[in-house]
Amino acid sequence: MTPEQGRKVIEVRGLKKRFGAVEAVAGIDFDVWEGELFGFLGPNGAGKSTTINMLVGLARPDAGTIRIGGIDCSTNPKAAQHLMGVVPDENNLHPELTGFDNLCFCGALYGMTRRDRESRARELLGRFGLTAAGNRAFGGYSKGMKRKLTIAAGIIHSPALLFMDEPTTGIDVASARQIRQLIAELNACGTTIFLTTHYIEEAERLCQRIAFIVNGRIVRTDTVQNLMRRTDGRHIVQFTVTGGAGRLREAVMAEFPTLQCHAVSDTEIRLESPEFVRIGPLVRLIEGCGAAVIEARLMRPSLEEVFVEITGLDADVLKREQERTRGGGGL
């Protein structure tokens, strides 16, 4: 579905938020359409969580307007809370309550009757593979289980609009994969999802449209398809060598000035070209410099490259940041 065929579920205009001297959000504009899975991407401290907090009513904008489901929430942050579900970046359920009681309690906060919330809680525990743990206290759950129950709590009342703040951060690979699958399923069933993440691969895989936010400013909003067009016709080859990638980079750039060359690590160099890259001469050059080529791989251009190109951020810094917060939850 194209956004233009649906109606706007979120409309944000000129949104600003400042904490003391820090301008966390510096006048952003965007729309999210009904049924869309909208990604909000940026490095840590870019303003993602502040934006989501303003959208869900946990923070007050300094300026700008927010309309959710057509309701103006700029002055009354609670006006549209009945339309939305929220999965925060940190688990915020009651540690002393069981998984089942936590879900029922969250259902009650949205006015669900006892029968409805109990049957929905059982359904969600089953869907997330938590039935056996349903009668155990939430405080005793593993990280992955806590995350799943927090997501279940966010959708207990079947909201039309779901905000998910870094849903797969800090959990194991299997749980992260299961959560991504669930996000895709929810969206396929018609739930509009606003997803903030700094895992670019996750956004690329799940989202239809993406906004890049850096230093509180949206630098680009577009469909994943359009964003990826920037990489059309680009050919990337990555060599794994025995060492001295920095020195090899200099040699390659001197010999093949039309190629863009980056040392990814001490044993990896990446070459980019608008034309096909001929491997043979490069292997000979590298081996001539005293290093052995262990592997040469043709790489698919990724959204990460687009992100780096648009935002001007250092890809290595971004990668290190992702690794630091990943906790095993990679793709």
Place this chain on the structure above:
Amino acid sequence: MIAWIAFGNILVKDIRTYYLKPPNISWGLLFPLVWTGMFFIRSGSGVDGLPTLLPGVMAISILFGTTSLLAVTVTFEKKGRSFERLLLAPIPLELLMLAKTAGAILFGVANAFVPVVMAAFWMDLSNIHWATLLPAILLIAISSTFLGLFIAVSVSEVFEAQTFSNFFRFPMLFLCGLFFPVSQLPSWLRPISFALPLTYGADLLHGAVNGTARMPVGLSVSILTGFCVLLFLASLGMVRRRWIL
């Protein structure tokens, strides 16, 4: 209807999770017992002195029971972020804060009756003016709870809430006419007494139990009600300013 389902469930959850836990019995049973025993021995007037002690012990039971638990039900949940879940719920902030405090108010009222039940074994309760006593207990419970709420939303840590509570609670024990009249205080301390809600609550209790009120009932009820409204509005303002940034 949505809001009232939420209200009821927040209240029931808090009662089950916090107020019915065995350690809290110390506030309801042990604390009044210890205070009664202490003043009973100190007064040396035997069983005849119980009617004069009863209002003070009731007030202390309410004050400590309510203010102590707000630090847990509000500050602890804020620290653990589970309070955020409540702020995300589509219910007005006023009703949400009433739901979070309703358990403490009920707990305070129940606490007040522990010394009354204990006193029933030793003294004649037929002279008590219940029509004054019951609203007095309720108003003291509400004002103490809202004082606890104000403290709980003004700080970030549970220990801060506990220690900050004592900053109000302990002076109130001596300044509010619980065990000796405000008129016996040095004149420079009396204005402080009249700035504290418990002074008016204690006076109502003394009037209901012993007929020794020093202020008209209507005046004490009005001032105590005013304190309740003021403390609740101040707490709401604090939540809006500090928690909904």
